[in-house]
Amino acid sequence: MKNLFPFLLLLCFIYGCSDSSDDNISVEELDCLALVDSTWSVITLDQPPVYLDNGVTGFNEHLLTEIKYPREARENGVEGTARLEYEVATNGIVENIMITENPGTGIGEELKRAFEVVTTGIAYSPAILNEVPIRVKKEQEVNFRVE
Numbered sequence: 001m002k003n004l005f006p007f008l009l010l011l012c013f014i015y016g017c018s019d020s021s022d023d024n025i026s027v028e029e030l031d032c033l034a035l036v037d038s039t040w041s042v043i044t045l046d047q048p049p050v051y052l053d054n055g056v057t058g059f060n061e062h063l064l065t066e067i068k069y070p071r072e073a074r075e076n077g078v079e080g081t082a083r084l085e086y087e088v089a090t091n092g093i094v095e096n097i098m099i100t101e102n103p104g105t106g107i108g109e110e111l112k113r114a115f116e117v118v119t120t121g122i123a124y125s126p127a128i129l130n131e132v133p134i135r136v137k138k139e140q141e142v143n144f145r146v147e
Helices: 055-066 071-075 107-118
Strands: 009-013 023-036 039-041 080-088 094-101 127-129 132-134 136-146
Touching: 023 127, 023 132, 055 107, 071 136, 080 107, 094 107, 107 136
Parallel strands: none
Antiparallel strands: 009 023, 023 039, 023 136, 080 094, 080 136, 127 132
16 A cells, blocks of 8 residues: 655745745655665555654745745746655665656756755654664655746
C-alpha cells in the first residue's frame, strides 16, 4: 500500500518590486519509497520520516517562506509544477536532491535551493520499519502560478 502524505498549502505572497503581482505557490508532499534489500519499494512503514520542526505544516511554512518565484519566470508568465526527488537517510539527513520536473526559467532551481535551505542538517526523524531506521526516497511537488 502506498504511503501518501498529501498536504496542500496555498499561500499568495508578493515578490520583488512588483506590488501588483499575485503569485500562487502551493506545496504537496508525494509518495515515499523505502530501501529494502537494495530495492526501492512502496511499503507501509511503521513510522514515516517526520520533519522535526512541526511536521508537514512546519515544513510547508518554512519552504513557502524561503521560496521566491523567479523574477524571469514571473515576468514572462511561466507557470508549472516543479518536482524534486530526495532521500532521507537513517539519521534523518536529506541527501541526493534531484530536480525531476522543471517548467523552466529558474523555477526548478529555485525549488531546489529553497528545499536545501529548509532541510540543512538533521531535518527529519528517520523512517522506521520493523523497529529499525530505514532510508526512504520521497518527492516534493510545488506548483507555481502567476495570477
